Structure formats: C-alpha cells, structure tokens
Amino acid sequence: MTGIRIDAGVASALAGFTLPEKLGFGLVTAPVMFSAVYDGGWDGGELVPYGPIELLPGARVLHYAELVFEGMKAYRLGHDRPNLFRPRANYQRLARSAARLAMQAPSETLFLDALYAIVRACTPIIPRVTGQSLYLRPFLFGTEPGYHIRPSTTARFMVIANPAEVYSSGPMKVAIERADSRASPGGTGVAKTGGNYAASLRATQVAADRGYTVALWLDAASRRFIQELSGMNLFAVIGDELHTPTLDGSILEGITRDSLITLARSQGLKVVERPMEIDALIAQVQGGECTELFACGTAAIVSPIGVLGEADGREYRPRDVDRVAARLRESLLAIQERRAPDPFGWVHEVPPA
Numbered sequence: 001m002t003g004i005r006i007d008a009g010v011a012s013a014l015a016g017f018t019l020p021e022k023l024g025f026g027l028v029t030a031p032v033m034f035s036a037v038y039d040g041g042w043d044g045g046e047l048v049p050y051g052p053i054e055l056l057p058g059a060r061v062l063h064y065a066e067l068v069f070e071g072m073k074a075y076r077l078g079h080d081r082p083n084l085f086r087p088r089a090n091y092q093r094l095a096r097s098a099a100r101l102a103m104q105a106p107s108e109t110l111f112l113d114a115l116y117a118i119v120r121a122c123t124p125i126i127p128r129v130t131g132q133s134l135y136l137r138p139f140l141f142g143t144e145p146g147y148h149i150r151p152s153t154t155a156r157f158m159v160i161a162n163p164a165e166v167y168s169s170g171p172m173k174v175a176i177e178r179a180d181s182r183a184s185p186g187g188t189g190v191a192k193t194g195g196n197y198a199a200s201l202r203a204t205q206v207a208a209d210r211g212y213t214v215a216l217w218l219d220a221a222s223r224r225f226i227q228e229l230s231g232m233n234l235f236a237v238i239g240d241e242l243h244t245p246t247l248d249g250s251i252l253e254g255i256t257r258d259s260l261i262t263l264a265r266s267q268g269l270k271v272v273e274r275p276m277e278i279d280a281l282i283a284q285v286q287g288g289e290c291t292e293l294f295a296c297g298t299a300a301i302v303s304p305i306g307v308l309g310e311a312d313g314r315e316y317r318p319r320d321v322d323r324v325a326a327r328l329r330e331s332l333l334a335i336q337e338r339r340a341p342d343p344f345g346w347v348h349e350v351p352p353a
C-alpha cells in the first residue's frame with residue numbers, strides 16, 4: 001500500500017461533474033487524475049482535479065517520444081464496488097514496454113494503488129450500462145529536459161479516466177496498408193508506446209479519407225504477413241477454427257487477444273496462432289473458407305469486420321459479420337461485467353480504501 005495524497009479539490013471536482021448521456025470514446029473525461037513523480041525513486045503519488053500539467057518544453061517525452069501507456073477498464077454493473085479486468089497483466093505489459101524504452105516503471109503496488117484511487121473516486125460516474133465502462137489510461141513519460149539521446153532520469157506516471165462507450169460501433173471497414181509499416185523486428189512494435197501510434201497516423205488518415213475505419217498493418221520486412229490493426233488484434237474464422245497472427249515480437253500482446261484465445265478454447269473452438277499471409281487470407285475470404293473476420297482490444301472489445309479493402313479499390317467481404325465475434329464478445333463482456341462466473345480468475349474487484 002502506497003501513501004497516495006488526495007487533493008482537497010478532488011471532492012468538489014467530482015461533485016460538480018455530471019455524466020452526460022452521450023459518452024463516445026474518450027470524449028468525456030473524469031474530473032480527477034492520478035500523478036506520481038520519479039526522481040531517483042517514486043513518490044507516493046497524488047489524486048488531483050483533472051487539468052493541465054506543467055512540463056518543461058525540453059522534456060524528453062516531447063522530443064524523443066519517451067512514453068508508454070496502457071488501456072484498461074473499470075466496470076460496475078450490478079455491484080456496488082467496481083472491478084477491473086486482469087490489471088496485473090496490464091502492469092506486466094507496462095513494465096515490459098518501459099523496459100524496451102529503458103524507462104523506470106512504477107512498482108506493481110504503485111500501479112494498482114493508483115488505479116484503485118482513481119476508480120474509487122470515480123465510482124459514482126462509472127456507467128452501469130452493458131458495453132460501457134470507465135476507460136483508464138495509465139501512462140508513463142520521461143520528463144528530464146535535454147537533447148542527449150539517453151533515458152530520462154526523471155519521469156511521471158499518470159492515470160486519467162473516461163466514462164466511455166466502445167471504441168468503434170458497427171462493422172469496420174479495414175484498409176490493407178501496403179506502403180507504410182508500423183513496426184519492424186527489434187523495434188518497438190511489441191511495446192505500447194506512443195511512437196507506434198504516431199507511425200500509424202498517416203495510413204489511418206488515408207484510410208479515413210477513403211471511408212475506411214482502420215488500417216491493417218503488414219510485417220515491415222516482407223509486407224506479406226498480417227500484424228495487427230491500429231490498436232486492435234485480428235482474428236479470422238477459417239472453417240471451424242479461429243486463426244490469429246502469431247506474436248512475432250512486433251505485434252502488441254493484446255490482453256483481450258489472450259483472453260479471447262483462452263475463452264474460445266474453453267468453448268471447444270480450436271484456436272490457431274500462426275503467421276498469416278494477407279494474400280492467402282484474401283483468397284480464403286474469396287473462396288469462402290474464411291467466413292468471418294473481427295478485431296479485438298480493450299477499447300474495441302470485439303469488433304466485427306465487414307470489408308477488407310485495397311488502395312486500388314478492390315474489396316473483399318467475408319460471408320458472416322459478427323456471428324462468432326458476437327458470441328465471443330458476449331462471453332467476454334459477461335465475465336468482465338460480472339454477469340457470468342469467471343472461471344479464469346480475471347475479475348479483480350477494487351478493494352475498499
């Protein structure tokens with residue numbers, strides 16, 4: 001247990017906040033935030049009203065993108081005390097992302113206590129509607145000013161929160177990206193770091209301009225193998241099996257991906273993790289062996305894919321949209337929202353203060 005200071009302004013910030021009817025994703029921000037500082041060691045951290053932060057313009061995060069983050073959710077359906085979902089898996093990934101960038105991660109205790117503090121404070125504003133939640137964004141960044149390319153000696157760990165709906169609603173149109181690449185072997189693709197998302201922005205914009213929802217990334221070396229969608233992992237229903245790209249060191253190790261694999265196997269579905277060639281997948285969609293495609297992520301949960309498209313206008317539509325995906329989404333959400341038993345030990349109730 002760490003000694004988190006609760007700022008005197010927190011209670012009035014929360015008292016003045018009303019949950020709007022339309023939440024969107026990331027559009028509504030909780031009125032409080034957590035912040036801890038590293039300067040040779042971590043301080044205890046504080047919960048303060050949400051607002052601007054002070055950062056020197058020379059801070060390394062602003063120049064060398066020294067930043068890692070996580071995406072998580074807190075739920076409160078039918079229970080007084082909120083719950084998280086596999087928060088230790090998020091901690092472990094944050095620690096791995098931080099290690100990849102040679103950054104000092106907070107301890108697991110500080111990470112969990114920060115989440116508990118913000119979730120406890122925000123309990124009254126956690127939506128109690130299925131599919132909605134309090135999205136949590138823990139992030140860690142280098143604050144030391146200077147241009148020398150070496151790790152920052154100071155850092156800040158923060159958690160902000162958003163009462164939110166699902167990231168993307170309805171079947172997605174996915175643009176196959178064959179020009180830009182997101183991550184390469186030995187690079188930072190496996191880390192949840194802002195730079196990976198920055199690398200995806202141009203293709204995302206091009207895709208959006210063509211009416212697509214999201215870009216699909218291929219491996220940087222051969223441009224043959226599927227990696228992931230921006231912010232989501234991909235699954236394909238092929239015959240009566242579920243296929244997903246192998247974690248190759250460049251793909252984000254999605255916690256939702258991992259949970260779905262476990263869940264699907266527990267329901268008797270064969271799950272195959274293998275290198276997946278984009279052209280072979282397209283042929284399987286055209287030939288009818290691949291009947292369904294979907295993506296998953298914390299924010300997205302499980303999102304159906306309606307169309308796979310090339311830059312030249314060719315489009316491929318799997319026969320089914322949101323069939324297996326809908327079943328898996330409901331099974332996963334039911335556990336996350338504590339509407340169903342949790343045989344895997346994933347649900348993590350926030351303890352009382």
Ligand code: COI
Nearest residue numbers: 071072231297298299300
């Ligand atoms: C998440 O699913 O939490 C992410 O970080 C992905 C982002 C595109 C919202």
